Amino acid sequence: xxxxxxxxxxxxxxxxxxxxxxxxxxxxxxxxxxxxxxxxxxxxxxxxxxxxxxxxxxxxxxxxxxxxxxxxxxxxxxxxxxxxxxxxxxxxxxxxxxxxxxxxxxxxxxxxxxxxxxxxxxxxxxxxxxxxxxxxxxxxxxxxxxxxxxxxxxxxxxxxxxxxxxxxxxxxxxxxxxxxxxxxxxxxxxxxxxxxxxxxxxxxxxxxxxxxxxxxxxxxxxxxxxxxxxxxxxxxxxxxxxxxxxxxxxxxxxxxxxxxxxxxxxxxxxxxxxxxxxxxxxxxxxxxxxxxxxxxxxxxxxxxxxxxxxxxxxxxxxxxxxxxxxxxxxxxxxxxxxxxxxxxxxxxxxxxxxxxxx
Amino acid sequence: xxxxxxxxxxxxxxxxxxxxxxxxxxxxxxxxxxxxxxxxxxxxxxxxxxxxxxxxxxxxxxxxxxxxxxxxxxxxxxxxxxxxxxxxxxxxxxxxxxxxxxxxxxxxxxxxxxxxxxxxxxxxxxxxxxxxxxxxxxxxx
Numbered sequence: 001x002x003x004x005x006x007x008x009x010x011x012x013x014x015x016x017x018x019x020x021x022x023x024x025x026x027x028x029x030x031x032x033x034x035x036x037x038x039x040x041x042x043x044x045x046x047x048x049x050x051x052x053x054x055x056x057x058x059x060x061x062x063x064x065x066x067x068x069x070x071x072x073x074x075x076x077x078x079x080x081x082x083x084x085x086x087x088x089x090x091x092x093x094x095x096x097x098x099x100x101x102x103x104x105x106x107x108x109x110x111x112x113x114x115x116x117x118x119x120x121x122x123x124x125x126x127x128x129x130x131x132x133x134x135x136x137x138x139x140x141x142x143x144x145x146x147x148x149x150x151x152x153x154x155x156x157x158x159x160x161x162x163x164x165x166x167x168x169x170x171x172x173x174x175x176x177x178x179x180x181x182x183x184x185x186x187x188x189x190x191x192x193x194x195x196x197x198x199x200x201x202x203x204x205x206x207x208x209x210x211x212x213x214x215x216x217x218x219x220x221x222x223x224x225x226x227x228x229x230x231x232x233x234x235x236x237x238x239x240x241x242x243x244x245x246x247x248x249x250x251x252x253x254x255x256x257x258x259x260x261x262x263x264x265x266x267x268x269x270x271x272x273x274x275x276x277x278x279x280x281x282x283x284x285x286x287x288x289x290x291x292x293x294x295x296x297x298x299x300x301x302x303x304x305x306x307x308x309x310x311x312x313x314x315x316x317x318x319x320x321x322x323x324x325x326x327x328x329x330x331x332x333x334x335x336x337x338x339x340x341x342x343x344x345x346x347x348x349x350x351x352x353x354x355x356x357x358x
Numbered sequence: 359x360x361x362x363x364x365x366x367x368x369x370x371x372x373x374x375x376x377x378x379x380x381x382x383x384x385x386x387x388x389x390x391x392x393x394x395x396x397x398x399x400x401x402x403x404x405x406x407x408x409x410x411x412x413x414x415x416x417x418x419x420x421x422x423x424x425x426x427x428x429x430x431x432x433x434x435x436x437x438x439x440x441x442x443x444x445x446x447x448x449x450x451x452x453x454x455x456x457x458x459x460x461x462x463x464x465x466x467x468x469x470x471x472x473x474x475x476x477x478x479x480x481x482x483x484x485x486x487x488x489x490x491x492x493x494x495x496x497x498x499x
Contacts, residue, residue, distance in 0.1 A: 300375040300391050304473065308389045311371070311382055318384060319371040326373045326380070 003106045003119055006084060007126040010072045013079050018072075019044075024052045025150075026207040026227040026275060028157050031070040032146075035078030038134060043073055043145045045251075049231040049265040049272045071127035071149055075134050081117075085132065088117060105156070109148045114138050118148040122156040139257035143232035144203055150229060151314050159207045159227065160324040163310040166204045166226045166278075168197035169354040173226040173276035175204070176284055176337075177306040183284040183339050187346060189233045193245065194347030197273040198264055199228040206278065206328055224278040224328055231265040231272045243343065279357040280333050281306065287338035292349035295336045302334035333357075362408040363435065364447035365400075372400065377462060381443055381470070388441065389473050396468035399434055403444055406452040409435065420465040427465065434468040441472070 018033040019040040032047070034040035044051075074081065088110040091099045101108040105122035115132030127149045131137065151161040164177040165188035176184035185201040192198035205227035237254045240247055249267065250260040264270045283297060283305045307325040311318060335353075340346055365372065372381040379397035381390040392400055402412045413431050417424045438444045 298376065298378070300378040300380055303373065303375045303380045304389060304391055307373075307380065308382060308473070311384070312387060318368070319373075322371050322373045322380070322382065326375055329375065 003101075003108060004121050004124055007119060007121050007124055007128055010074060010079060010128045011070075011126055013074075014072055021047070022052050023047055023050045024274065025050060025154075025229060026159060026205060026225065027209070028159075030153060033070055033072050035072070035074040039073050039075060039078065039131065042131075042134070042137060042142060043129075045263050045265075046143060046145055046230045046232050048263065050228065050274055069122075069125045069127065069153060071129055071146060073129045073131070073146075075131045077134070079130070081130050084130070085117065107148075107152045114141055116141060118146065120149055120152045122152065127153070139252050139259060139261055140234070142252075143234055143261040144230050147203060148314065150203075150205075154205055155320065159205050160321060160328075161203060161205050161229075161310075161314070162306065162321070162325065163202065163313045164204060164306060165201045166199035166228070166276075167191040167350065168199060168226070168273055168276040169351050171276060172279045172354050172357055173197070173199060173273075174280045174282050174350075174354060174357075175226065175278060175306070176282050177302070177309070178283050178285070179305075179309050181286070182305075183286045185234055186239060187284050187337075187339065187350070189235060189239075189243070190343050190346050191350050192233065192264055192267075192270050192272075193243065194344065194351075195269070195271075196347065196351065197271045197276060198231075198233070199226050199273055199276060200230055201233045203230060205229055206324075207275075224331060225275050226278045227275050228273060231263050232261050233264050234259050234261045236260075278328075278332065279354070280335060281329060282335050282337045284337040284339055288341040289338055290340060290342075290345075292340045292346050293338040294349075294353055295338070297334050297336040299329050299334055301336075303329050360408055360410045361435075362406075362447045362449070363403050363439070363444040364406075364449065365404055366442055366445045370443050374401070383441065383443060386442070387474065390441070390443070390470045391473075392470045393466070393468065394462050395430075395466050396434060396470050398462055398465075399431060399468050400438075403438075406447075406449060416465055420462075422465065430467050437470070 014033055018035055019037065021032050021044060023030045023032065034044065088099050092110060092112045096112040098112065099108065099110040108119045110117045117130040120127040129146050129149055154161045164175045165184040166173050166175050167188050176187055178184050188198065188201040207225050207227050208222040209225050211221045211223045237260055250262045252261060254260065265272045281302045283302055303326055306329065307322045310321050310325065314321065369385040370381060370383050372379055374397060377394040377397060379392040379400050381392060383389065399412060402415065407415065409431065413424065413428045416427050416431065
């Protein structure tokens with residue numbers, strides 16, 4: 001298969017060179033090898049909080065020993081991708097269609113808007129993330145790189161990558177889900193600045209873990225955990241008026257991009273957590289109330305909010321993502337959350353709400 | 359006229375949630391929440407029952423006026439067809455692996471809520487599936 005040849009060529013091209021980082025994603029490890037320092041500087045900050053020293057004993061009791069999967073991050077300057085890019089551009093055509101290919105354990109996605117090409121073969125344990133133009137990297141690729149590669153990797157490791165935000169308090173996490181503009185990213189950012197644990201504002205991973213202490217004879221109990229993959233937080237520029245402490249703290253500029261973003265792992269006073277038990281699903285709604293109001297909602301409504309945006313953001317994820325999302329929702333309570341217009345009130349309401357969750 | 363339908367897969371994906379059914383049309387970006395009676399009919403279609411069989415099953419399970427049930431089923435199927443969630447089927451296969459009444463106490467008018475707020479995302483990023491020829495594959499000519 002041609003995909004495998006391309007991946008093996010990328011592996012040969014690196015042959016011990018490049019900048020290696022190891023990431024701890026839940027119970028598993030993943031290695032990223034950047035073709036040069038420029039690529040490392042652009043794409044590694046989003047993962048800084050989950051980087052580990054591969055040679056040191058792991059703090060994760062049950063984690064696997066060594067990563068069996070490596071992602072090569074390359075640009076035109078570090079790996080000759082000209083014939084490869086020509087092929088996908090032909091497939092994309094003049095109308096700039098996204099190109100997807102899924103066969104067995106091989107997957108490909110080319111996004112003509114960003115020019116990024118993501119390829120994996122899970123059996124070979126190789127991923128390749130190709131940056132078309134280092135001078136024109138969209139902000140969302142810096143804030144949340146390699147989404148599709150991580151999605152495929154999660155699928156083959158019993159996890160699910162979902163389009164949602166997550167925050168925690170008292171070692172209990174909640175998921176905030178809904179389409180763009182529902183208030184999930186802003187709520188997550190306010191909670192992080194208000195002293196709560198931050199796990200992500202756009203994409204997080206859910207992993208089921210065995211709960212030995214509660215297991216009955218012959219019965220394996222599992223508990224869902226939220227796993228953080230990106231420490232970045234995105235915000236609309238007009239939010240700077242609402243959150244003045246963010247001024248001069250963002251990692252891009254208004255004239256460069258539609259939205260601002262910043263890496264929260266180096267933001268003083270903010271705790272970016274790697275993992276936390278998931279206790280509830282919240283579907284926020286901008287309501288401009290005096291006080292934030294939580295209400296029971298039908299699980300089907302929560303599934304629509306959780307799954308629809310994930311399915312459409314991850315081409316090819318389809319039925320499997322919908323099924324996994326439904327499985328998660330069958331384990332957890334779901335609530336609507338009508339947001340107030342007061343920053344501190346939202347954080348206090350969230351803390352109080354999470355404290356009373358089982 | 360007795361007709362038979364099937365779910366318009368793989369363009370349409372769905373999942374039961376409690377007694378309702380979440381349905382997503384991947385092609386046009388619309389997604390739906392089918393109420394309990396609608397979800398039951400959807401699962402009968404999935405199982406391979408034709409229209410007459412669905413009406414008979416509902417009348418037998420819940421009682422009531424068969425003509426009224428037939429009218430409501432017909433209207434619901436027309437709506438599902440117009441949303442391209444189901445298409446005509448020639449298959450003769452019928453699955454017996456289905457919880458018939460689905461814990462439903464009564465049959466009410468089947469309906470769905472439709473959401474279209476994901477359409478913009480899809481129109482911006484039309485998905486192009488590569489053909490069976492695989493990839494890389496340079497188009498002829």
